[in-house]
Amino acid sequence: MTTLEQSRKLVTEIPGPGSVELSKRRVAAVSHGVGVTMPVYTARAAGGIIEDVDGNRLIDLGSGIAVTTIGNASPRVVEAVQAQVADFTHTCFMVTPYEEYIAVAEHLNRLTPGSYEKRSALFNSGSEAVENAVKIARSYTRKTAVVAFDHAYHGRTNLTMALTAKSMPYKSGFGPFAPEIYRAPLSYPFRDGLIDKEWATDGELAAERALNIIDKQIGAANLAAIIIEPIQGEGGFIVPAPGFLPALRAWCSDNNVVFIADEVQTGFARTGTMFACEDEGIEPDLIVTAKGIADGLPLSAVTGRAEIMDAPHVSGLGGTYGGNPLACAAALATIETIELDGLVDRAKQIETVMKDKLGRMQADDDRIGDVRGRGAMIAVELVKSGTAEPDPELVKTLSAKAHAQGVVVLTCGTYGNVLRFLPPLAISDELLTEGLDVLAEILAEL
Template sequence: MTILEQSRFLATSIPGPRSKELMDRKVAAVSRGIGNTMPVYTARAGGGIVEDVDGNRLIDLGSGIAVTTIGNASPRVVEAVRKQVADFTHTCFMVTPYEEYVAVAEALNRLTPGDFEKRSALFNSGSEAVENAVKIARTYTHKQAVVSFDHAYHGRTNLTMALTAKSMPYKHGFGPFAPEIYRAPLSYPFRDAEFGKEMATDGEVAARRAISVIEKQVGAANLAAVIIEPIQGEGGFIVPADGFLPALLDWCANNDVVFIADEVQTGFARTGAMFACEHEGVVPDLIVTAKGIADGLPLSAVTGRAEIMDAPHVSGLGGTYGGNPVACAAALATIETIESDGLVARAAQIEQVMKDRLHRMQAEDDRIGDVRGRGAMIAMEIVKSGTTEPDGELTGKLAAGCHTAGVIVLTCGTYGNVLRFLPPLSISDDLLIEALDVLALVLADL
């Protein structure tokens, strides 16, 4: 396997001629509904670099939206996948099962928070796992209602679109959506400041606001589950105020409501802990994982308390491809890499490097309203100078400027004004610092 040179290099303008050709073919062949962040086509990727078909090497601060956490084409994963493909690619676990599925379930039961007996079930995508978590919670509680939160993102299927807060581009024109879904206010410290310092800094106060809405509009007697991202992803990398998650968990425990942590974007070392809920000692009843679980192969899971996970009837859970053996082999190699290479600690180091630089930028530029996040899941919220008013237009220009200069960044947030950074944990400090230098130059030019 040839090693991809770990340096930023622009052989052509972005996009180059070969990427333009492929984009023309895409327009003619692929549904218009499939968008692209960048108009470049990938040839190879590894470490902290994505190389396109024109020979441009781009610094990767996206990780395929938090998927290639351990780096693209990670050696243990490549070897595990090669071996598994040579043995067999599919039999369907529900027909003739295989050890790899069981081994992934055992690993998830061991790694996820909580020292109680657990079970896991494997699926293909984050959306699919979220849907199954809701199915499991409804079966266990014999209740129907589900609460999610402002700014939430839980997927693009019918039920998960209902759970997702943002209309455009995720929900617009696609309804009607699944019923018995309700929304509660999130703790969003930067924006809650307008309601006073206590609401912005005291998570228990913010939780009381949310619980009041839940009790009035839904009622615990009707509520099967509360589902929340410990740090919101598409909603803007929002880290709730300390105490918010524990207070919600306590309320759920006291009211026979299943607490579901959606760790699709935050899981597997991304935030400087194996799972983000560990930062506050939160032990969910069910935890949903995907993205970083298998270094780019499609796999997801629901893991949780044995008595809840065992509530559905036999054959009530499943799916043809769920827990595909090749994806399971990749997941086992991914977990081994995280543990053997100390990548939880590496995520914390990346946080230090990024926040140090971004806070210095913020001190010099009042268009950076907030810098937040944990581990290698960091964001800055862009506002109009001298205000807290979201500036989505500037955010778009900032992202586009980075792309032109060979740095992959992503935007997010309900108002489209959050620039998010999800570098692979295999990135070098040198590349990280160079990418932040580019970001600072582009922002200064704007």
């Protein structure tokens, strides 16, 4: 079992000599199309710490992009995967199935919002699950059009690139994309408030704007599904104004349109509820999960109303590795850890610590235009002083200096001006506060 001292420690410059050597090997061996945020190579990780090959210990405020939610190498997960790998590594669920897949599906059907009868299907990645959710919605409704939203991120496959809003680096040069994908305006309170104060606070009004466009440009008779992240991830951790999601949900119910909640980044206790759509009582027709589902092993799922999930013909859903037994074992241990260790409540505690610290920073610095998010999914949007103009250069410099001081932070946002925080729920308050203190010092220096 990985034991790792939970403290930040720099023994070399970042990156150190071992990481520099590995970077040379990477450049020679790996496609240059694969980017890295930090040229620092991991040797071990646990709790809220990543240790690199040079012995530097870094505070992890990224969780591998919201994947190691319960902490890296979490004990129950390690034990479950070790036991499973000794039994069998793969048979393909579609050839000779196994109990672990069924057990994961049963837990997902139990945990996801909605008291109706549900079914689940397992896949490998968030993109793959999103793509299958669209397939299922089209099969059920016998309609083809799909609406995604401004600033959305849904993946890197051809269909999910079409659903994703941002061109660079996700879409540029990779077209043509899948047809029958349309886009509607999101509720983005910070930016909407610069145009109309009502839009910033009245989610129903913002939904009316979106639904008018959907009605006029696509029409409910042609629309199979609306897909939305309850809190946007890559788009900038945008939390829609209250009422926006319920209005969309109600419209879908009235118009035979499947409401798909993409909870790839928000799911599994990340936002202080098991799933982010629970915050406003949303019961999606289909919910897409991945990332935090299995503590780092590749697994994703689509869960939803039984009649919708059962619409595709037999063998219309599947995949060689979907619901791999090792990943299923990890998922079962991850869910057990979330429930037994009270990690939904822990996410709320992390929100309190982070918003208190970041709110005080905002009060002292008008370059912090907005502090937003829920649970352990918090972001700051940085702007040029005295304006609301995005400042991506400040974010770039701030994150680079944080990396050099041993704090792993991630950036996001359509304008590249959002710093996002996704700490593991296993992180201590002391490490979390230290990481934020480092950022505050750097921002003050800048």
